[in-house]
Amino acid sequence: MREISLDRLRTLVAIADLGSFAEAARALNLAPPTVSLHIADLEARVGGALLSRSRGRITPTAVGETLVERARRLLVDAQQALDDVQRQVQGLAGRVRVGASTGVIAQLLPQALERLGQRHPGIDVQVAVLTSQETLLQLAAGTLDIGLIALPQLPVKGLDIHPWRRDPVMAFLPARWEPPAVVTPAWLADQPLILNDSSTRLSRLTAEWFASDGQQPTPRIQLNYNDAIKSLVAAGYGATLLPHEASTPLPDARISMHALAPPLWRQLGIVHRAGDSARATAHVLDVLWEQGVE
Incomplete structure (x- = not known):
């Protein structure tokens, strides 16, 4: 009919x-x-x-x-x-789907979304908590528009991957501890540890950092939620290794932050579908690039 x-x-x-x-x-x-x-x-x-x-x-x-x-x-x-x-x-409205880890969502996205809301209040950003590999898979499948992922990554056909920001990984310790002047793999390996679980790129980075000094510590707890890890450190339950973004507030007063020797960096990237010409997506990318630092 x-x-x-x-x-x-x-x-x-x-x-x-x-x-x-x-x-x-x-x-x-x-x-x-x-x-x-x-x-x-x-x-x-x-x-x-x-x-x-x-x-x-x-x-x-x-x-x-x-x-x-x-x-x-x-x-x-x-x-x-x-x-x-x-x-x-016209880019005045629209929905943009973003995938990122819990740490990135908690520490980096709020400032970018605040700027987006001031400039383009009609754009709705939907955020999904995903690992880097899950983000790449969903972008390739067309169910995400932008991903914030850990680097390095192998190239993926149809996706553009670019470096976004580079942040130092620091030792987060209970403030009552008395660490040495320099936090080394050998010293930290002897402490109770609360680390990211094996699903994260940060887990592999920290394992390589310990291995550089012949250390293979067994963590007391493994999680994939940085704020929960920091809460356990504040409670004195152990130490951790986490990125510290320069634009974010200092941690809880019950936590002390210390540089590592050798130094360790967490590199993040932005990924989106190649040729995506949607203006709403471009506006979100613009505020994210402003959030990037080298």
Whole structure:
């Protein structure tokens, strides 16, 4: 069965409002035979008369009134849909899906999203907590628009991966501890440790840092939630290795932060689909690039 076109419904509403085929034709910039054809087609579809002539004016029949009422709502909805899509095309509105780790979401995204809200309040950013590998898979599948991932990563066809920011990894210790002037793998390996679990790139980085001095410590606890790790450190339960972003507040007063020897860095990247021209995505990328540091 053919669908009823919006053009035909628009013609019906115009005749109902203006009371004349000729006036409707002028208002819609249509030829009079086209207006008649639209109404004939609608009446054939519904199987009854939609308009009647009374005292020289065209008015809807009872059936016509029902269709006119529904048609008005459909036309408003259709115009609203077009307006919404045009706002997205213009970058004034839209939905952008971002994937990142819990640490990145907690420490880095809020400032970027605050700037985005000031400049483009109509853009809705949906954030998913994902590992770097999950983010890459979802981007390749088209269910994400932007990912914030740990580097390095192997190239992925159809995705653009760029370095974003580089932050030092620091030793986070209970403040009551008395560490040496330099926190080394050998010293830290002898302490109770609370580290990221093996699903994270940071876990591999810290394992390599310990291994550089021949250390292979067994952590007391492994988590994939940096704020929970910091809470346990504050409670004196152990030490950890975590990135410290220069733009974020200092940790809890019950935690002391110390540089590592040798130094260790966490490198993050931005990834998005190659050729993505959506303006809303571009606006989100703009504020993220501003959040990046080298």
